[in-house]
Amino acid sequence: MASVIELSAARGSSEPILLSDRIRNALTDEITSGDLPPGTALDEQLLADRFGASRTPVREALRQLAASGLIEARPRRGMIVTRLTTERIMNMFEAMAEIEAMCVRLAAYRMTPLERAHLMGLHAASQAMVASNDVDAYDTLNRALHEGIYHATHNDFLAEQAMATRVRLNAFRRTQLREGGRIVRSREEHDGVISAIAECDGELAARRMRSHILNAANAFSNYISTHAPNTI
Amino acid sequence: MASVIELSAARGSSEPILLSDRIRNALTDEITSGDLPPGTALDEQLLADRFGASRTPVREALRQLAASGLIEARPRRGMIVTRLTTERIMNMFEAMAEIEAMCVRLAAYRMTPLERAHLMGLHAASQAMVASNDVDAYDTLNRALHEGIYHATHNDFLAEQAMATRVRLNAFRRTQLREGGRIVRSREEHDGVISAIAECDGELAARRMRSHILNAANAFSNYISTHAPNTI
């Protein structure tokens, strides 16, 4: 549970100055990490007490989260962490698959040699994480790789859209990596994408990326039905 | 300028009950219609007076608009209607082209016969608007056609994403229809998309849709450089 101390810790100068922004960021982390599971009620007064603030900045933080879709506002009935149906999660994975495919296609044609080298370096480094089966470290590199691809589209708007969708799927992406052997296949799929990028074949990279994300979606679906059929 | 009367006008029961939502909707309309041009400062007190409310619901409306990207929040310096560079608008058009292409591809494979008939009906009706060069009426039908395609993906999340992006491009889409002869070519391009849908060829429909939106982007670019080179 995030503490007031953690909130007031000194950060880089680019960090938000506004209380409401800090609260929003803290809540975003807790929701996407699964710390605040779907369906959790978000009481304004309780959150205000927890963060050592008044209800006003908490309200503003909640409003922003509601606009981003992470939490759900039911007028005069409070806010809850968005409870997603399996169908909607699969819809989100499908949309993510298409968005990622579009990004990697554009990126393959537009990235600079430096950007290409950066991506290949990240991919090479991930080998070690697979060998040691370190899910958290692999997830971090995985994230950097995908974000590097967004950036290499040289289309900031598209990159932001992709990031926003990715954040909303965060908790579920991490879940599926736990499925047996998924992490190994995930890297194999990356390998296919990266080699297509190396050959500047955007169409091939896009098809492989789409499959990659849809495979992740399937892994998630399997994981849920095996480990926790009734939690969503 | 929207009045208090307009705000308090009776609406359907599905309309928002919250004051902040009504203010947000009113401002959304004014921004996307170009009534509030980019760069306009949004004074909280002034808006509160205009809408006959206090600053609190106005602030909440502004926060939501900021989250959707329609306005920009500069901490302690107020909000302004997002001022977009030509480059960013083109980036948005490019993203829109890809999203629309993805939607129509999925839609072509998944739509029901009823949905297909609906789309073809809309397209047929638009012929008359082109003949009379009625830009507003054509724009309305155009909108219905594209939204029908989103819906026919049978992926609500994707449809919502597409709609959100579309709203943010609203003012610019309308602008480009004014470019000489664009409305005629727009319908011709629709014709190609619709016939691909009729043949259930999603890939072809996607390529044609992508071209269609990129053509709109070009038309916009031409219109700007011809009519108002320095307004953005």
Added chain:
DNA sequence: GATGATTTGTACGTATGTATA
């Protein structure tokens, strides 16, 4: 560069509407 005016950010009180007993 300093000072005043304006505007945002925050706090808190009140009332309305929802949910529950």
Added chain:
DNA sequence: ATATACATACGTACAAATCAT
């Protein structure tokens, strides 16, 4: 079905920061 409890939605007041002069 009625009443009670409670959380949100809104209004108002104060504080802090920005910008104009």
